[in-house]
Amino acid sequence: MSTVHVIAVITTKPGQREAVLDMFNANVPAVLAEDGCIAYEATIDTENAGPMQAAFGADTFVVVEKWESMKALGAHAAAPHMKEYAAKTKDMMADRKIHILSSV
Template identity: 45%
Template sequence: MIYVLAFITTLPGRRDEVLTAYRANTVPVRAEKGCIEYAALFDPVNVEETPVPLGQDSFVVVERWGDYSQFQAHLASPHVGEYGAKVKHLIAKRVIHVLSPVDTAASDA
């Protein structure tokens, strides 16, 4: 199993627009072979102290996939390409981390 953390920062004031496109893409992504989890998260509302806030224009997509080849297939899927084309002009920065759980990293290598 692998985890993917995608840190997305949109252009100022455009996060809701990108999240609308993300939400429209969740059904086909979650139906893909190997998709265990696919969820967007952002700073909590009305929490006074967040140690390191993402900010109003950022969110994180947390994904879990059965294996790396399934994640690669996800990236090559038509709906991911369509989503990317819809939001490309709204994204200021995107950082993606592909991670293995510590308990299984040695056996997956």
């Protein structure tokens, strides 16, 4: 099976991005310790990137993930620390789009 890549576009309610990112970053060590996790990182728009940038905006961050398999990604989604993170941030979220991609 090919490596699984995840691009998660997370939009918070106005002014909530920093608080959610603080909770996200506190959870990162637990995620990186999961079996099959290759990479897990939050990213934001690069300032002054010029006209080629299609910015997400001040309330959005993008999580870039890489997993060894769909099985590992499924276990991640069900992990207790992810359920706890989701419960803590639920009222701060405006939208979430998860893109799951495979290497070719």
